[in-house]
Amino acid sequence: MEEAPHLQTVEEVADQLKTSVTTGLSSDEAKKRLQEFGPNQFETEGGRTWYGIFAEQLFNYMNGVLVIAMALAFSVLSWIDAGVVAFVIMANALIGFSQEWKSEKTMNALRKMSTPSSLVIRDGKEEQVDSSTLVRGDVIIVQQGDSVPADCRVIETIELETDEAMLTGESTHVKKTTAKIVHDGDDVGVGDRKNMMFMSTGVTKGKGKAIVSFTGNSTQIGKIAKKLLKSKTSKTPLQIRIDRLGFVLCGVAVVCIGLVLLTGWAWGTFQVYPEGLRVAVSVAVAVIPQSIVVVVTLILTVGVKSMAKNNALVRKLNAIETLGNVMHICSDKTGTLTQGKMMATSIRLLDGSIYNISGEGINPEGSIRDEFDTIVDPKGLPQLCQAITIASLCNMSFLSQKTDEAEKVEWIGNGSPTEVALVVLGMKTGLSKEEQKGKYTFVCEYPFNSTIKMMSTVYEDNGSKVLFTKGAPERAIDLCTSKLTDGMNASPFTPEDREAVTRFNLEMASEGLRVLALCFRDLGDTEIDPERSTMERDCTFVGLVGVRDPPRDGVPEAVQMCHRAGIIVHMVTGDHQFTAKAIATQIGIIPSHLSPEQVDSLVMTANAFDQLTDEQLQGLKVLPLVIARCSPDSKVRMVQEIQRRGRRVAMLGDGVNDSPAIKLADVGVAMGLNGSDVTKEASDVILMDDNFNTIVVAVKEGRKIFANIRRSVIHLLCGNLAEAIIIVCGVAFSLRPPLTPMEILWINLITSAPPAFVLGTTPEKAWFMQKEKRSVDEKFFNLETVVDILFWGPLIGALSLVNFVIANFVFRQSLDKCQASCFTALTLMLMFHAYNCRDLRGPFFMKGFARFYWLHVAVLFGIGSLFFTFYTPVFETSVFEHSRPDWRNWLVALASAVVFMASSEVYKLIKRPIRKRSFNKKSEKTADESVIESPRQVEKSQVEQEMKSLAT
Numbered sequence: 043m044e045e046a047p048h049l050q051t052v053e054e055v056a057d058q059l060k061t062s063v064t065t066g067l068s069s070d071e072a073k074k075r076l077q078e079f080g081p082n083q084f085e086t087e088g089g090r091t092w093y094g095i096f097a098e099q100l101f102n103y104m105n106g107v108l109v110i111a112m113a114l115a116f117s118v119l120s121w122i123d124a125g126v127v128a129f130v131i132m133a134n135a136l137i138g139f140s141q142e143w144k145s146e147k148t149m150n151a152l153r154k155m156s157t158p159s160s161l162v163i164r165d166g167k168e169e170q171v172d173s174s175t176l177v178r179g180d181v182i183i184v185q186q187g188d189s190v191p192a193d194c195r196v197i198e199t200i201e202l203e204t205d206e207a208m209l210t211g212e213s214t215h216v217k218k219t220t221a222k223i224v225h226d227g228d229d230v231g232v233g234d235r236k237n238m239m240f241m242s243t244g245v246t247k248g249k250g251k252a253i254v255s256f257t258g259n260s261t262q263i264g265k266i267a268k269k270l271l272k273s274k275t276s277k278t279p280l281q282i283r284i285d286r287l288g289f290v291l292c293g294v295a296v297v298c299i300g301l302v303l304l305t306g307w308a309w310g311t312f313q314v315y316p317e318g319l320r321v322a323v324s325v326a327v328a329v330i331p332q333s334i335v336v337v338v339t340l341i342l343t344v345g346v347k348s349m350a351k352n353n354a355l356v357r358k359l360n361a362i363e364t365l366g367n368v369m370h371i372c373s374d375k376t377g378t379l380t381q382g383k384m385m386a387t388s389i390r391l392l393d394g395s396i397y398n399i400s401g402e403g404i405n406p407e408g409s410i411r412d413e414f415d416t417i418v419d420p421k422g423l424p425q426l427c428q429a430i431t432i433a434s435l436c437n438m439s440f441l442s443q444k445t446d447e448a449e450k451v452e453w454i455g456n457g458s459p460t461e462v463a464l465v466v467l468g469m470k471t472g473l474s475k476e477e478q479k480g481k482y483t484f485v486c487e488y489p490f491n492s493t494i495k496m497m498s499t500v501y502e503d504n505g506s507k508v509l510f511t512k513g514a515p516e517r518a519i520d521l522c523t524s525k526l527t528d529g530m531n532a533s534p535f536t537p538e539d540r541e542a543v544t545r546f547n548l549e550m551a552s553e554g555l556r557v558l559a560l561c562f563r564d565l566g567d568t569e570i571d572p573e574r575s576t577m578e579r580d581c582t583f584v585g586l587v588g589v590r591d592p593p594r595d596g597v598p599e600a601v602q603m604c605h606r607a608g609i610i611v612h613m614v615t616g617d618h619q620f621t622a623k624a625i626a627t628q629i630g631i632i633p634s635h636l637s638p639e640q641v642d643s644l645v646m647t648a649n650a651f652d653q654l655t656d657e658q659l660q661g662l663k664v665l666p667l668v669i670a671r672c673s674p675d676s677k678v679r680m681v682q683e684i685q686r687r688g689r690r691v692a693m694l695g696d697g698v699n700d701s702p703a704i705k706l707a708d709v710g711v712a713m714g715l716n717g718s719d720v721t722k723e724a725s726d727v728i729l730m731d732d733n734f735n736t737i738v739v740a741v742k743e744g745r746k747i748f749a750n751i752r753r754s755v756i757h758l759l760c761g762n763l764a765e766a767i768i769i770v771c772g773v774a775f776s777l778r779p780p781l782t783p784m785e786i787l788w789i790n791l792i793t794s795a796p797p798a799f800v801l802g803t804t805p806e807k808a809w810f811m812q813k814e815k816r817s818v819d820e821k822f823f824n825l826e827t828v829v830d831i832l833f834w835g836p837l838i839g840a841l842s843l844v845n846f847v848i849a850n851f852v853f854r855q856s857l858d859k860c861q862a863s864c865f866t867a868l869t870l871m872l873m874f875h876a877y878n879c880r881d882l883r884g885p886f887f888m889k890g891f892a893r894f895y896w897l898h899v900a901v902l903f904g905i906g907s908l909f910f911t912f913y914t915p916v917f918e919t920s921v922f923e924h925s926r927p928d929w930r931n932w933l934v935a936l937a938s939a940v941v942f943m944a945s946s947e948v949y950k951l952i953k954r955p956i957r958k959r960s961f962n963k964k965s966e967k968t969a970d971e972s973v974i975e976s977p978r979q980v981e982k983s984q985v986e987q988e989m990k991s992l993a994t
Contacts, residue, residue: 845863
């Protein structure tokens, strides 16, 4: 078995791979290995095909039920009824297909190609080759700006650094070495393999050579992609509900058809064929809500457009509704919760002065404020001015500008992110390298050394040389013999000063800052010595500067909104535990009222998390809120445990290491700007701005759509239940069929669909994100919804049947006129019922009733459609087969509508206090059960009591 290349010396790796570090492979050997091991490529899912998407939309349970109705219509030669149902089936499929295909085309535009070519040494010569032709043993050359084409063992480096955030999640660039990794038994994590470069990571600084160690599916990214292909995607809650509804309605339709045929035959009302089967068609189309799929799809489509305006691209329609019931959000840190750009945020001087630096990312605009939040001018404060000067001049990085098509200026950092942050600090204060060219002339540099953790530069100022040094505080204090005091005076650097610097360093580091010490030495006319140790001594200590990847604007508020909504946010990151805990505390993921011991119990490393047995993990009353140094397997296990507890989870990520968890999650969310291709392929939603705030907005949109779909479904199912009651009860009581199949189809497709769709666009309510008023695990068909349908559906059906009976037995009218009377009453009540569904608990005429213009238009359209069916001769007699009602029928129908709306208001008046008491009781129960899982709701005493029980 081959030993891992990062555990071997360069010579051992070359021997193992049978290659030369100077001449590389021969061309013949490279071709031989390419044929033997295959190209340097790995498989992903690729895009979804148009026919695959169409098949998903066409072959679902609801359409299968509609096929039954179409078959019945064809069996009795009712071509119009059959044609309409066939049209509905295709419309259901085409509407869903059009939206998902549009999203898929947008996705295609986001897919990026891997590095097309690489610089390789073969036969002792440098040549450009297609990256897919690289083989194990090839020697490649990389430099700043390149994308690494395969997993490689570094054999030569000149200040070589890479960005491995997409693979490890760690925001700090990794400085590469050629030395082998020494370990104590456990294998070294990917993020700590400093002598390796990994496929698709970027070279951010320097240049180097490396031996290709793994290609294609054998690379770290390839392994993740291969695992991703094996995972299966489960159905969303909405798909499950529609399938179950279709199954239930299919059973109901069969029972009702059998009951109608049996009672009609027993009463002698009609012959089984053909009239009996035609009545069966009426029953089938009455029970099946033909427009429900169309309406739900259109509502989701509107949601897609709304979310697109908020920078969220939805790849799968049903994911929107699932977002509404998300109870946990697992998010990466870098670039999502934070800006993804290092920024100097704090300067601390030895006299205890603290200065805070404002700004955003690497935009060189901001100010410096003292402890009293007063803006200060560094040029008037000698110590502060000297600290910023050192930060600016002890620096080889720089900023450049790029202007896009809209002439918007974007700043680009060139070099180490930490050094770029210090460059920006100088530009904010007017003390940048460019602005000090007239005073200081660059002489030489002592580059950063990872062993001594220091960097120095030498400048000349009016003929006198000065050394500027920055580095790790624990190393810098060993170089210092003096400290800077007021007026640029120096005084001895005492042991008490050393203790103060150490204390300040720990305090700043506990806030998640990367801390650098700043010091200098006046060299006078001293000759420059290539040996840095003779130069980096007898320095004067100035202060400390803290650099961090700051939280995005609005993220703390977004996290707080999640907590108010009952959603728990978890940070899963590749960063170190110290940094992760500080950021999580700062943005509110970790509650501020907890003690340090309690906080420590909520923060775990991936190693500690992975070592938990399944029994130990399941025994945790609260899952960790932060997992640091997180691996792909840790993220998958976290998602699986949340789902095992019966909760829905959204997973956010950008790197390939996030892909398995993203695909497994109920809603997988990828980053559009910095996300990898594999991650985007696995996702349901793509955030086009890589911002955590966007997913919170999307959750709110999902809750709105959840509520709106329920409104629409209640409206539609009440109509279907009413129609089924009219047909079944009418025939059961020896009446002729009160409705024709075409009347039912017209109501379901033309009359009811527009109001149902408009109900699906009802604006969001403020309480959608308040757990006191909206349960986080809200059920779609909850008890209230079922009772609503069972009250309104039979009421509409009974009153409509009364209209048929009055027309038949009181007015002694013909069957076609009686059917028209029933049809009129049913239509009027369903149209007015849309106002009930707009507010299922409050009076229909309150809360902006007059301003809901489109619902008024839809209702008027539905009522107006009655006149079309009655006063268009061909449709009246040949299609609908009824006869227009007279004034008496209209009067009874209007009276029925008034009785219906009055009864509805009484029902809602009774329901309101019952609903309130029921929800309060449920809320108390939920708080008792999830006292730890909703930490921001819990008093400190409750948490401490729970922690004591855990310790016991």
